[in-house]
Amino acid sequence: MLKKLMKHELKATARILIPLCLVLLFISVINRFLYHAGSKEGIFLFVSGLMFILQFFLVIAVLAATVIFMIMRFYKNLLSDEGYLMFTLPVKSHHLIISKLIVTLLWVVVSIIAIIASLLITFAATDDISIVMNAINSALAELKAYFGGNWVLVWIELISLTLLSAIANILLVYVSIAVGHLFTKHKIICSFVSYVIFYNAIQLLMLIVLVTFSYFHSGSINFAHMLPQEFFPVIIIVLLLECVAFYWTTNFIFNRKLNLE
Amino acid sequence: MNPILECKSLTKKYGSFTALSNVSLTLDRGKIIGLLGPNGSGKTTLIKLINGLLVPESGSILISGMEPGVETKKIVSYLPEKTYLADWMQVSQVVEFFEDFYENFDSKKAYEMLSDLRIDPKKRLKTLSKGTKEKVQLILVMSRKADLYCLDEPIGGVDPAARDYILNTIITNYNENATVLISTHLISDIEKVLDEVIFIKDGAITLHSSVDDIRLKEGKSVDSLFREVFRC
Numbered sequence: 001m002l003k004k005l006m007k008h009e010l011k012a013t014a015r016i017l018i019p020l021c022l023v024l025l026f027i028s029v030i031n032r033f034l035y036h037a038g039s040k041e042g043i044f045l046f047v048s049g050l051m052f053i054l055q056f057f058l059v060i061a062v063l064a065a066t067v068i069f070m071i072m073r074f075y076k077n078l079l080s081d082e083g084y085l086m087f088t089l090p091v092k093s094h095h096l097i098i099s100k101l102i103v104t105l106l107w108v109v110v111s112i113i114a115i116i117a118s119l120l121i122t123f124a125a126t127d128d129i130s131i132v133m134n135a136i137n138s139a140l141a142e143l144k145a146y147f148g149g150n151w152v153l154v155w156i157e158l159i160s161l162t163l164l165s166a167i168a169n170i171l172l173v174y175v176s177i178a179v180g181h182l183f184t185k186h187k188i189i190c191s192f193v194s195y196v197i198f199y200n201a202i203q204l205l206m207l208i209v210l211v212t213f214s215y216f217h218s219g220s221i222n223f224a225h226m227l228p229q230e231f232f233p234v235i236i237i238v239l240l241l242e243c244v245a246f247y248w249t250t251n252f253i254f255n256r257k258l259n260l261e
Numbered sequence: 262m263n264p265i266l267e268c269k270s271l272t273k274k275y276g277s278f279t280a281l282s283n284v285s286l287t288l289d290r291g292k293i294i295g296l297l298g299p300n301g302s303g304k305t306t307l308i309k310l311i312n313g314l315l316v317p318e319s320g321s322i323l324i325s326g327m328e329p330g331v332e333t334k335k336i337v338s339y340l341p342e343k344t345y346l347a348d349w350m351q352v353s354q355v356v357e358f359f360e361d362f363y364e365n366f367d368s369k370k371a372y373e374m375l376s377d378l379r380i381d382p383k384k385r386l387k388t389l390s391k392g393t394k395e396k397v398q399l400i401l402v403m404s405r406k407a408d409l410y411c412l413d414e415p416i417g418g419v420d421p422a423a424r425d426y427i428l429n430t431i432i433t434n435y436n437e438n439a440t441v442l443i444s445t446h447l448i449s450d451i452e453k454v455l456d457e458v459i460f461i462k463d464g465a466i467t468l469h470s471s472v473d474d475i476r477l478k479e480g481k482s483v484d485s486l487f488r489e490v491f492r493c
Contacts (some may be wrong), residue, residue, distance in 0.1 A: 004361050011354075012347070077347070084345040088312050089362045090334040184276070256316050258273070260309075 001091045002031055004138035009131070010106075013069050017107055020116040021067055028118040035122055050186040052116050055122065065244035066111045070104045073172055075191075079181050083260045093254040097174065097247065103165075146228045157232045164239040172198055178253040204240060209238055239244050263407050264327045265440045267289045271320035273306050273464075278308040281464045284320070290408070291437050295483070296444040298461035299491050302409040304444040305334065305342060307461070308411045309443075312339045317339045325408060334365065338407035344394045348387035352380060352397055359401050362364055371404035374430065378423065392419045399427055403434050409435050416450060428454055448484045460490060 034048040078086055078096060086096060123129055127137025140154075146153045176198055213234050214223035223231065266288040273281040277364065279421060281303045288294060292421065309315045310322055312407065313329035324333040348353050352375065359366045359429050375382055378396055386394060392448045396419045412431070431441055434455050460468035472483060479486055 001362070008358060008361070012349075019357040080348055081343040081345050083338075084314070084343050087314055088334055088337075090331045092331060093361070101379075135380070191327050258314060258316075260314055 001087075002095045005091060006103055007093070009073065009103040013073065013103060013107060015091050017062075017069065020062055023108065024055070024062055024118050025121065026113055026142055026186050027051065027058060028121040031122045043081040043156075047105055055118065057097050059118060061109075062111045062114055064102075064246055066107050067208055069107065070170060071173060071177070073104075074100055075177050075188075078254075079177065079187075079260065081261075087254075087258065087260070094247075096254070101167065101170055101174070105166060106250070108166055143228055148229075153229075157236065161210055161232060162235055163238070164236060165242065168239050168242045169244065171243055172202070173248070175250045178250045181259075182253065182257055206235070209234060262290060262438075263323075264288060265325055266442075266462075267323040267326075268307075268310075269321045271307075271310065271322060272318045273310060273315060274318050279464055280445075281310070281317075284466055286459070286462070286466060288440055288442065288470065290440055291442045292456045293432065293443070295448070295451060295455045295458045296442055296461060297446065297448060297458055297483070297487055298444075299302065300448065303464040304412055306464075308341075308413050308442070308444060311409075311411055312337060314383055324368065327411045330404075336408040338402045338405040339411045340398055340410075340415055342417070344398065346386050346394065346398065349385065349433060351383055351385050351461070352389075353382040355386070355397070355401065360405070363405055364487070366401075366404040367404050367406065372399055372403065374400040378426065378429045386468070392423070395419055396423060396427070399430070403430055406436065406439075408439055412441065412443045414445055415443060416445065416447060421450075433462040440455075448487050449482075452483050455483065462491065 031048075031051050034051055037044075063192075076082060078100075087093070120129070142158075143154055144151060144159075173195065177191045178196035179194040180187050180189075184189040210223040210226070210231060211221045213231070214220050214226055217230065218225070264287050266286065268284055268286040268449075271281055271284040272279070284307065289298060296307065298304050304378075308422065310317055311324065311329065313334065322329060325336060327333050335464055340471075350358070356371050359371070360368045372382065375397070378400070380389075380397060386397070389397065395415075398410075399415055402412070403441050410431075415431075418466060419427065427453060431443075443455075450474070455472050457469070457471050459466055475481070475483055475486055481489075
């Protein structure tokens with residue numbers, strides 16, 4: 001049933017996000033020719049200026065659409081009138097959460113790839129790109145040195161860190177909406193307030209954990225001196241605990257406290 | 262065979278408001294039952310509890326011997342009083358959605374009913390009127406071969422001509438072992454199809470009887486009995 005839920009979730013989101021990404025890539029190709037074209041004066045300058053602004057706004061639109069879909073699909077599809085259908089399907093409530101989480105994660109990856117591709121298409125083989133690539137390479141080399149030249153470990157930790165923080169952020173939105181739903185009035189404002197409270201609580205928790213860890217590790221509470229190979233695992237564990245807590249709470253609310261309007 | 266629905270001292274509160282208090286109810290298979298009561302009497306709350314959309318404070322619900330969950334959702338077909346379909350979808354996409362999730366859904370039957378009511382399957386739901394959307398939902402719900410149908414105000418928003426078609430659909434479409442629970446306050450329209458009635462008032466069941474018994478004992482129709490019992 002999870003597969004079917006994901007299939008329908010993809011259908012509901014792809015109808016907007018795919019065309020948006022395609023338009024972005026199309027404009028990027030046009031802009032590549034404009035960028036590499038020689039003459040830059042008069043009406044041509046005006047038009048190419050407009051096209052670059054359009055590309056910029058499309059990049060913003062792709063990011064915004066991904067975030068808006070994450071929120072709207074969860075709120076509208078599960079906790080508004082559409083919830084009457086979703087919660088009476090013969091599926092487990094945690095499949096409803098996971099299907100939305102995986103599809104959102106997929107769109108986050110797709111939109112980031114689309115944006116990077118857009119920039120590469122337009123500006124590749126220019127000096128700017130090589131500067132960026134050099135910076136990334138040297139940062140990675142530095143990281144590798146910290147990890148004693150262990151590439152595998154660097155990548156495992158970097159990927160889990162990125163993935164877990166993306167998941168934790170999505171689940172934070174979900175749990176805030178679910179908690180806001182518990183209130184009888186002003187559900188949307190309550191969701192927003194929950195988000196702000198949870199977000200700050202998590203920041204504080206992360207700070208306390210890092211300070212404590214740093215103190216026991218090096219006798220100083222200044223965790224800024226900690227090295228990546230020391231604090232990466234700590235952050236990974238904290239993120240993992242966050243994910244479990246947010247997921248469990250959302251599922252608990254769906255199972256025991258659901259009260260659709 | 263166990264009863265299709267068994268509620269034992271069911272209580273549901275919203276904050277300090279008690280929506281259902283100590284409701285015990287058993288429904289047999291193969292009956293069309295009217296759940297009748299004024300607005301705010303607890304009809305929708307009871308139906309939502311049966312469908313697992315709410316969890317009771319105390320008491321128990323068994324549907325065909327099972328607590329509400331994935332297994333009961335397979336055999337209960339529920340029509341809420343809301344329009345619960347996403348409005349960007351085409352009617353045919355919604356049919357496909359139901360086909361995907363419900364093993365007992367018969368899409369052929371759904372398309373037959375859609376054409377009877379002259380609803381174009383290619384239309385998006387947002388282009389349909391409220392009454393037409395309600396017809397689409399009822400068609401979807403009645404196209405399932407379920408054991409229990411819970412219809413919450415199924416005829417409230419549709420015109421009288423379609424009302425007759427819908428009532429006809431309800432009585433001709435369900436199999437003899439299925440039970441249909443219809444909540445409504447439009448009693449005179451549906452009285453002729455009912456086998457049993459349940460009167461509910463302020464979260465408590467005040468009467469559960471067969472329609473024949475009411476006519477025999479009270480010598481009046483369900484509609485006039487309802488007006489008498491719930492006189493303001």
